[in-house]
Amino acid sequence: MNLETISNNRQLLHDIRSPLAVLTVLMQELNSVPDEMRDLLSTAVNRINEIINEQQTLIRKTVIPEIVKSVVKEKRYEYKTKPIQIECHIEPEVYLTPVRINVSDFKRILSNLINNSVEAMDGNGNMTVSIFSRTDDPTSQRSDDLDKLTLEHRGVGATAQLISIEITDTGQGIPPEVLPKLMNKGATFGKEKGQGLGLYHAKKCIEGWGGKISICSEEGKGTRVEMVLI
Numbered sequence: 001m002n003l004e005t006i007s008n009n010r011q012l013l014h015d016i017r018s019p020l021a022v023l024t025v026l027m028q029e030l031n032s033v034p035d036e037m038r039d040l041l042s043t044a045v046n047r048i049n050e051i052i053n054e055q056q057t058l059i060r061k062t063v064i065p066e067i068v069k070s071v072v073k074e075k076r077y078e079y080k081t082k083p084i085q086i087e088c089h090i091e092p093e094v095y096l097t098p099v100r101i102n103v104s105d106f107k108r109i110l111s112n113l114i115n116n117s118v119e120a121m122d123g124n125g126n127m128t129v130s131i132f133s134r135t136d137d138p139t140s141q142r143s144d145d146l147d148k149l150t151l152e153h154r155g156v157g158a159t160a161q162l163i164s165i166e167i168t169d170t171g172q173g174i175p176p177e178v179l180p181k182l183m184n185k186g187a188t189f190g191k192e193k194g195q196g197l198g199l200y201h202a203k204k205c206i207e208g209w210g211g212k213i214s215i216c217s218e219e220g221k222g223t224r225v226e227m228v229l230i
Helices: 003-029 035-058 065-078 092-096 103-120 148-153 198-208
Strands: 060-062 084-090 099-101 125-136 160-169 212-218 222-229
Touching: 003 035, 065 084, 065 103, 065 125, 084 092, 092 125, 099 103, 099 222, 103 125, 103 160, 103 198, 103 222, 198 212, 198 222
Parallel strands: 084 125
Antiparallel strands: 060 099, 125 160, 160 222, 212 222
16 A cells, blocks of 8 residues: 555545534434434444544554664563663654654564564674664655655655664574565565564555665675665
8 A cells, every 4th residue: 555545545534524424413313213223323323433533543653763662672671581782773853753654563563573683693693773864855866765656645845754764683694595585475584483474564564654674684794674664
């Protein structure tokens, strides 16, 4: 789902509210309708309102530093018995820049990426979660962060404020022949029982928010995963 689809869905949800309001008023005036039928109609209208409210709160603009710090804190406790250093660096500007996410999915994605790094380090090494702001020009030739169309859907001009979250580790790295396939559904690496759904889910969610995720890795040196959010 791209940002144009999200925008269209929001407009649709907004438009539905008007006829629902009319139905709600009419229900109060349907004296000739049996109570049981009126209750069923009221239940149906309430359920539609619940669905609208749920959809409107799934993806919202959120400032993420405290969310990231809470996940990192949980992971430090989870892996406190392992000789692993988990650092977290956040630029001050990030506290002023909200991004479009589903909070629950974002937490799950970040937690999974940290788990991947820990497993890649085989219980020993250093990992850093860094968050910083960046301003990209969609008219330039660079297309590794967000394409011009996505930024236009966001309703911005020549530049856009983005937030980058990087997870780097000193693990074993990923073979170059595996790397391009890693975010495909069912693809996995280094996990005996892995089903290849974690990175696939991350890519699907982040692109649905209008962002991008990329992985750079070198065998024997480590891996860097970057999420770019808007």
